[in-house]
Amino acid sequence: MSAALTAARDGRRGANPLVGAAIRAADGQIVTGRHLGAGTPHAEVDAITAAHRHGIDLTTSTLFVTLEPCAHTGRTGPCTQAILDAGIPDVVFALSDTTEPAGGGGALLAEAGVRVRSGLGSEESADLNARWRAATAQGRPFITAKLAQSLDGKAAAADRTSRWITSAASRIHSHSLRTEVDAILVGTGTAADDDPRLSARDEDGELLDPQPIPVVMGLRDLASDSALATNPATIHVRTREVDVVLAELAARGIRHLLIEGGPQVLGAFFSAGVVDEVYCYQAPLILGEGLPSIRGLDIPTLAEAVGLIPDDTAVPAVSVLGPDVLLHFTTSSP
Secondary structure: OHHHHHHHOOOOOOOOOOOEEEEEOOOOOEEEEEOOOOOOOOHHHHHHHHHHHOOOOHHHOEEEEOOOOOOOOOOOOOHHHHHHHHOOOEEEEOOOOOOOOOOOHHHHHHHOOOEEEEOOOHHHHHHHOHHHHHHHHOOOOEEEEEEEEOOOOEEEEOOOOOOOOOOHHHHHHHHHHHOOOOEEEEEHHHHHHHOOOOOOEOOOOOEOOOOOEEEEEOOOOOOOOOOOOOOOOOEEEOOOOHHHHHHHHHHOOOOEEEEEEOHHHHHHHHHOOOOOEEEEEEOOOOOOOEEEOOOOOOOOOHHHOOOEEEOOOOOOOEEEEOOEEEEEEEEOOO
């Protein structure tokens, strides 16, 4: 199970939980698998494929997985059927899957004659996906916040200039992050100041695949000739209320949302306690007076600060991108 938990950390946070699997052969050989995002093989199938590649006899092996195998067909088939087809006689999972319609896989396997046990590594698995479980329980998208700021926490200079605080290397990385989400949200202020496209592009400016849905939050009209107003895919939610935005986007099937600003919008989402993950691109600049990267948080004392946990899934918790430093966090469990 330790090997399965380690494999899970190679996944990508977002609409789906981080899941890892390990197959232990009768001779003690271990192979692992992990889920790398929507549409890719689930961890169990990835591990079964690795076992076939290594010539492991699955009919005498044990499968360990960090989450109960799914019993439904989504973008991929049910893992329970893949386990039965492989002839694996023994399955151990850490944590039950209580989501609909994926849950119930353990009972289905047991009914088919597989020896099923659960609970091993449950605390570690629960901690790994605490924020995903919070988003799922609240019926909202998983939310990633992106900050691009100077060393003293400014998103723009005093004259509101902000292009470019961070380096080309950071921008390339942030655009790759955009391909992993369903939608990107900014406020009407950022839309007016920057006229962003909110598209995912490579270093040559070519569109990447897939593209996120642009979302604007706020009461002001978009300039009629702006990039977002002329994009038929843009969703404009005319409210300043975070819960209204999230309900609207959830109803549209958006399961992973990236918040890119501005400072007031970021502050509103942090204040609402719905930010699950943070990517902070820290530039080696000091701007002094300027626009803070987050604004509007009412935190009167240190004890009430928003807690962040260094996260080494997908990327290291701390990494260097050109002259910048990328910091990757999850927020504390609710």
